[in-house]
Amino acid sequence: MLAAFLRRWFLWQTLAYAAGSVWLVMAWQWPAGWLLAAWLALPLLILWVWTAKLTLHSRPQGLSGWVWWRAIAGETWAIYRLLVWAMPWVRAHSQMLQAGAQDQQLPVLLIHGYCCNHGVWRDVAPRLQALGHTVLAINLEPFFCSIDDYTPQVEQAVAQLRAQTGQQRVALVGHSMGGLVIRAWMRAYGDAQVAVAVTLGSPHQGTQITPHAKLAYARQMVWANDWLQALQASESPQRRALLRLALTAQDAIVFPQTAQRLPGVDTQVFSGIGHLQLCTDARVFAWVAAQLHARQKQQAIR
Numbered sequence: 001m002l003a004a005f006l007r008r009w010f011l012w013q014t015l016a017y018a019a020g021s022v023w024l025v026m027a028w029q030w031p032a033g034w035l036l037a038a039w040l041a042l043p044l045l046i047l048w049v050w051t052a053k054l055t056l057h058s059r060p061q062g063l064s065g066w067v068w069w070r071a072i073a074g075e076t077w078a079i080y081r082l083l084v085w086a087m088p089w090v091r092a093h094s095q096m097l098q099a100g101a102q103d104q105q106l107p108v109l110l111i112h113g114y115c116c117n118h119g120v121w122r123d124v125a126p127r128l129q130a131l132g133h134t135v136l137a138i139n140l141e142p143f144f145c146s147i148d149d150y151t152p153q154v155e156q157a158v159a160q161l162r163a164q165t166g167q168q169r170v171a172l173v174g175h176s177m178g179g180l181v182i183r184a185w186m187r188a189y190g191d192a193q194v195a196v197a198v199t200l201g202s203p204h205q206g207t208q209i210t211p212h213a214k215l216a217y218a219r220q221m222v223w224a225n226d227w228l229q230a231l232q233a234s235e236s237p238q239r240r241a242l243l244r245l246a247l248t249a250q251d252a253i254v255f256p257q258t259a260q261r262l263p264g265v266d267t268q269v270f271s272g273i274g275h276l277q278l279c280t281d282a283r284v285f286a287w288v289a290a291q292l293h294a295r296q297k298q299q300a301i302r
Contacts, residue, residue, distance in 0.1 A: 001141055002117045006088035043084060048076045054252035055274065058209070067272045071250035074281075075274025082276060087119035094118065094138045094157070097129040098164070105132035106171045106195050106296050107161040111154065112140065113176025113201075114217070120175060120279045124288075131289060134165050140181065146216045147177065147184050147227075154185040158193050169195035169299070171292050175279050176201050176254065177221060180231070183243075187234050191242055196295040198244045198288055200278040203254045204228070204262050232262065240264045244291045246284060251275045 052072045059068055095118055099105060108128055110121045118125075118137035125135045138157050140150045154172075161170045170193060174182045179202025186194065206223035213219045220227040245267040251257040253275040261267050273281050 001143065002115065003088050003090040010088060044076065044080050047079050051076045051079065051252065051274065055250060058252045058255040068250055070272045071274045074277050075252065078274065078277045078280045082120050082122065086122040087117050090117050090119045094136060095125065097125055097135040099129055099132050099134040106292055107134040107165045107167055108171045108173060108292065109157050109161055110135060110137040111172065111174040111178035111181055113178045120276070123280050124285060127285060133292065134161065136161050144215045144217070147180055147220050148188065150181045151185040151188045154181060155189050162193065169193055171196045171295065173198045173288060174202060176275065177217065179204070183231055186239060187231060191239050194242050195299060196244060196291060197242050198291055200246050200284065201248060201251055201254055201275050202260065204260045207254045209253055209255065237264055246270065246278065246287060248273050248275065248278060
């Protein structure tokens with residue numbers, strides 16, 4: 001659904017720009033080459049301005065430095081790559097990457113965040129497959145419903161992974177809202193099928209970016225809301241032990257950034273990257289792979 005919307009939006013934007021460019025060339029004799037260069041550069045410039053505004057707004061007072069501008073540049077490029085070249089071209093509801101028959105690594109379920117689709121895992125999924133993991137990336141649909149409404153889709157995907165691989169437990173990796181979907185699924189279906197659950201930039205305590213959110217799942221991510229408090233109260237120490245949290249101190253979407261912690265759960269903090277960069281950064285991938293490998297070794301010892 002999101003991919004189709006983005007494709008139509010890009011088509012109409014391109015047609016409108018092309019019509020305007022023809023008029024400028026014919027009526028005002030503007031150079032066609034400059035107009036083509038502007039068409040290629042304009043989306044990146046718009047994203048840079050938008051990202052800079054969000055990042056500087058979310059920055060705690062008194063903190064400054066080049067690390068924030070590095071995060072703005074990296075986040076702009078990540079959004080451009082994923083929003084323009086990945087998410088619009090997703091054609092299927094899910095993507096399964098099967099590991100080789102000789103590999104016995106943990107199967108991995110990838111769950112995207114708010115207003116995204118499984119295209120955000122374009123860099124992650126094939127790299128996990130190369131490490132020997134069977135990977136399933138799903139789209140959470142429909143939009144605008146409660147986070148709890150996504151839990152049957154997760155249950156179905158977990159069952160599909162287990163049937164495909166013959167393994168009893170799977171690893172789940174969620175970005176942003178996807179981390180909350182994982183926790184809501186464990187509340188609804190239990191954690192017996194979970195080897196490890198990794199969340200990247202998830203608003204575990206909520207975010208202050210949308211204090212007056214109207215949509216159901218956006219309200220569930222407002223800072224310190226009742227739904228998040230109830231979710232946290234439902235979790236036992238044993239369930240928390242399955243969680244691995246990562247965040248970035250320069251997150252422009254989920255903030256206060258370093259407050260996104262859960263009692264009893266170690267949190268890995270990355271610096272100099274943005275919210276969506278958590279799905280593209282090499283350091284983050286190395287950390288995720290290490291969490292999966294460590295859990296695989298623990299299971300092998302038992």
